[in-house]
Every structure is written in C-alpha cells, then in structure tokens.
Amino acid sequence: MSTIMDRLREETREQHKHAESRPLEIALVRGAVSRKTYIRYLAQRLCVHRGLEAAVDQLVTSDPRLADLDLRPLFQVPNIEADLRFFEAGSDPEPLPETTTFLNLMKTEADAAPLAWLGCYYVFEGSKNGASFIARSIRKALELDRDGTHYLDPHGDQQRPLWQAFKDRMNAIDLTPAEQDAIVAAARLTFDGVAAIDDAVADAIATAPAE
Ligand code: HEM
Numbered sequence: 001m002s003t004i005m006d007r008l009r010e011e012t013r014e015q016h017k018h019a020e021s022r023p024l025e026i027a028l029v030r031g032a033v034s035r036k037t038y039i040r041y042l043a044q045r046l047c048v049h050r051g052l053e054a055a056v057d058q059l060v061t062s063d064p065r066l067a068d069l070d071l072r073p074l075f076q077v078p079n080i081e082a083d084l085r086f087f088e089a090g091s092d093p094e095p096l097p098e099t100t101t102f103l104n105l106m107k108t109e110a111d112a113a114p115l116a117w118l119g120c121y122y123v124f125e126g127s128k129n130g131a132s133f134i135a136r137s138i139r140k141a142l143e144l145d146r147d148g149t150h151y152l153d154p155h156g157d158q159q160r161p162l163w164q165a166f167k168d169r170m171n172a173i174d175l176t177p178a179e180q181d182a183i184v185a186a187a188r189l190t191f192d193g194v195a196a197i198d199d200a201v202a203d204a205i206a207t208a209p210a211e
Pocket residue numbers: 005008009016019020021025026029122123124125126127128129130131133191194
C-alpha cells in the first residue's frame with residue numbers, strides 16, 4: 001500500500017508543475033525580480049504561514065497521533081519576519097484577496113477533516129526543496145547574503161536530512177483512508193491556492209503605479 005508521502009508526491013505532481021511554472025516562480029528562479037516584488041511575495045507568504053502554522057500548532061497538540069511530528073522547529077513565520085525586518089518592510093501585511101480566499105477554503109476543508117492542515121503543511125514544507133535553489137538566484141540578483149533569504153533557505157545543508165525526517169514522521173502516523181484522502185485533497189487545493197496567490201502578486205506589481 002502507498003504511504004501518505006508517496007500519495008502526496010504522486011497525486012499532486014500535476015499541481016506542482018502548474019505552481020512552479022507561474023511567471024512569478026520562473027522570475028524568482030531566474031533572479032529576475034526587483035526587491036519590491038520579492039518583498040511583496042514574502043509578505044503574502046507571511047499571511048499564509050501565520051494562518052497555517054497557528055492551525056497546525058493547535059492540531060498537533062489536540063491529536064495524540066501527531067505528538068511526535070515535531071513541526072515547530074520547521075515553522076517559517078520567524079524566518080519570514082526576519083527577512084521582512086531586514087528589508088525594513090512592515091510586519092503586518094495586508095493579505096491579497098487570493099490569500100484570504102485560500103485560507104478560508106482551507107479552514108472549510110479542516111472543519112470537515114482537521115487533518116487536512118497536514119496536506120497544506122506538506123506543500124510548504126516540500127517547497128523548501130526547490131526554494132533552496134531559488135535562494136541562490138535571489139542572493140545573486142539582489143546582492144544578499146543569508147539575511148533576507150531565511151524563508152527560501154532556512155536549513156542550509158540540513159535541508160535533505162530534515163526533509164527525510166519529516167517524510168518518515170508523516171509516514172509513521174496511523175491514518176484512516178478517509179484521512180489520507182482529505183490530506184491529499186488539501187495539498188492539491190494548496191498548490192492551486194499558491195499558484196493563484198503568486199499570480200496575484202505578479203499582477204499587483206504589473207498594475208502598481210510607477211514610483
Ligand atoms: C520554480 C519554482 C520551483 C522549483 C524549481 C521547484 C523545484 C522542486 C524540486 C527540484 C523538488 C524536488 C526536490 C527533491 O526531492 O530532491 C521539489 C519538491 C517539492 N516542491 Fe517544488 N519547486 C518550485 C516551486 C514550488 C512551489 C511554489 C511549491 C508550493 C508552494 C512547491 C512544492 C514542492 C513540494 C511539496 C515538493 C515535494 C515533492 C515530494 O513529495 O517529493 N514547489 N520542488
């Protein structure tokens with residue numbers, strides 16, 4: 001039988017392809033973004049991670065099966081806050097409508113199946129794998145060192161072992177088939193939400209009045 005992590009990888013392959021091919025993601029990989037665009041991207045990610053990590057934190061303390069997941073050291077809110085501080089950008093950004101829509105959708109999913117938050121969490125934890133490459137381009141393009149790129153590359157050379165440990169702990173959870181389905185559905189929804197948010201960030205930049 002497939003593990004939950006096998007299912008997540010296989011059953012969200014198409015969504016990953018869509019998310020990684022958004023113009024904003026392509027520009028990030030190429031290092032073809034301004035500081036302003038990069039900051040706006042981080043600001044929307046902060047809104048998402050605040051919602052996600054608060055919900056996940058509550059979930060892992062309420063379900064004893066999740067007691068060993070040990071997600072807190074992996075949380076990204078402190079990293080994004082540090083990056084935004086470095087750029088002297090505000091720490092309480094206004095969510096774009098797409099960000100609010102996505103978080104509301106996730107809350108609805110989780111009302112029906114609380115473990116759905118794990119599917120959402122998987123998407124962002126997994127995204128650290130590709131993001132560590134994006135960090136290199138951004139450092140070069142924006143002339144940064146580690147400061148300003150803690151979100152994209154929070155773990156440095158520990159990324160591989162930490163990802164493996166996360167996968168092992170996820171696979172060790174005793175899940176019903178219905179819970180597995182809810183986690184996978186939430187992961188698909190999350191990829192689509194991220195793609196929509198990235199497009200909205202790109203649009204907001206394109207239509208912003210020139211300074
Ligand atoms: C241009 C942008 C992106 C690139 C180049 C990229 C690249 C990659 C690569 C190379 C991996 C495989 C890592 C490995 O197993 O060695 C990966 C995994 C992953 N990425 Fe992305 N990615 C991008 C955008 C995203 C976005 C926007 C998300 C979601 C927010 C995302 C979520 C994931 C997830 C969940 C995995 C883990 C897949 C698994 O279960 O093995 N990626 N990405």
